[in-house]
Amino acid sequence: MKKIIFDLDNTLLMFDENYLNDYGSVINGTYEDGLNLYNSIGKYERAVGLYIKNELLDFVNKDLNTNYSVDTFDKLLDVISNKWISGIPDGIEDTLKYLCSKYELYVLTNWFSECQSKRLKRVGLLKYFKEVVGTDKVKAKPNTDGYLYIIGDSKLEDVIMIGDNPDIDIKGANDVGCKSILADYRNKYSDYDNRITDIKELMDIL
Numbered sequence: 207m208k209k210i211i212f213d214l215d216n217t218l219l220m221f222d223e224n225y226l227n228d229y230g231s232v233i234n235g236t237y238e239d240g241l242n243l244y245n246s247i248g249k250y251e252r253a254v255g256l257y258i259k260n261e262l263l264d265f266v267n268k269d270l271n272t273n274y275s276v277d278t279f280d281k282l283l284d285v286i287s288n289k290w291i292s293g294i295p296d297g298i299e300d301t302l303k304y305l306c307s308k309y310e311l312y313v314l315t316n317w318f319s320e321c322q323s324k325r326l327k328r329v330g331l332l333k334y335f336k337e338v339v340g341t342d343k344v345k346a347k348p349n350t351d352g353y354l355y356i357i358g359d360s361k362l363e364d365v366i367m368i369g370d371n372p373d374i375d376i377k378g379a380n381d382v383g384c385k386s387i388l389a390d391y392r393n394k395y396s397d398y399d400n401r402i403t404d405i406k407e408l409m410d411i412l
Contacts, residue, residue: 207309207412208360211353211379213369214315214322214338217389218331220293228289232282233274246270255345257318286317287324294329295391297406302334304409312356313338314367316346316374348378357384368408372398387411 215221229240243266250265251257263279266272305311311334315322319340326332337356344352347369357365367386369375372395379386387408388401395401402408 207366208364209310209312209356209366210305210412211312211314211356211365211367212335213347213367213371213375213389214313214317214326216370216391217368217375218294218298218313219325219329220295225286225289228285229282232285233278242270243274251316251341251346255341255349255351257341257346259342283318283321287321288328294331295405297404299331301405301408302331305412306334309412310336312336314344314347314352314356314375315340318342347374348381350378350382353378353382353384357382366412368402 212218226240226244227237229243230237231240233239233243246266246269247262249269250262254261254265259276259279263274263276267274302311313322313326313335315338317340319338319342322340323332323338326335326338332338339352339356344355346352353365353367362382362384365384367375367379367384368389369379369386370389370391372388376386376388386400388395388398389405390398390401390403391405393403402411
């Protein structure tokens with residue numbers, strides 16, 4: 207093994223549904239307005255895959271019949287960078303410190319690289335990763351672009367993906383042919399063969 211690819215939300219940082227309130231507040235709208243914006247960005251991701259800010263903004267404005275500006279979107283990214291940190295799994299720093307002494311660690315995330323890097327830096331975890339690869343660099347998971355980008359010249363058997371979503375993180379790894387471990391902290395997939403329920407388990411497995 208040479209490289210470990212991590213998903214970010216609900217794998218390294220826990221995602222709080224209350225974050226969606228920020229979408230509404232940034233656009234001076236209601237929670238429903240914010241939810242519509244969130245869902246529209248998701249539509250763009252599924253349709254296009256690669257996040258190009260101006261194209262994303264045009265897509266959202268056409269989809270929702272709105273006129274959000276680049277400044278508004280930058281404000282949203284700033285809020286996400288600085289506020290969206292509700293917690294980290296217990297023992298994650300010891301685990302990452304152990305793993306990065308043996309392997310190259312990467313983050314593959316379906317969001318903007320800089321924004322996610324800032325979130326990791328705020329909780330002191332960015333230093334363990336060689337690169338944060340977001341959808342401004344590669345197409346969104348489960349597209350294989352990001353996996354292939356990180357795998358590079360390495361052999362498939364030398365790379366493993368760790369993520370919480372079987373249909374996105376794990377599917378993308380399976381499609382490209384590399385190994386994977388499901389991060390099932392909430393014990394939702396008890397019948398899943400290759401999974402962990404505590405990130406500290408990785409120190410015994412890898």
